[in-house]
């Protein structure tokens with residue numbers, strides 16, 4: 001499994017979110033199958049393209065490429081980093097780095113979280129497509145969040 005290699009990352013698609021108008025990123029069907037609640041999963045159409053909206057101000061998490069379906073955070077089994085500012089929300093879903101854990105770690109002299117995560121990624125242990133609602137590697141989010149902590 002090589003979900004964090006650049007070649008295998010999700011791609012920006014020319015399909016705008018029906019709720020906020022921003023461009024979304026393609027997600028694989030396996031991501032929805034892993035993360036949607038059962039009652040919602042029963043409604044997906046596997047022939048559809050599904051797209052992830054990362055806008056923090058938009059409540060839509062996934063939408064179908066033909067705009068016939070919209071799924072919001074409450075349709076998922078877990079909180080969505082881009083949509084939920086809670087401290088207990090994961091930034092790195094595979095290895096359990098919540099905002100709270102990243103903030104705590106940033107105040108210590110342990111190896112930076114991103115470096116710890118990279119070791120696991122390089123060892124082939126990550127499974128972003130089934131763990132992370134964005135269906136892609138979290139390292140960009142982790143780096144951006146940690147930079148934000150240091151600026152405070």
Ligand SMILES: [Zn+2]
Nearest residue numbers: 017020053058
């Ligand atoms: Zn949106």
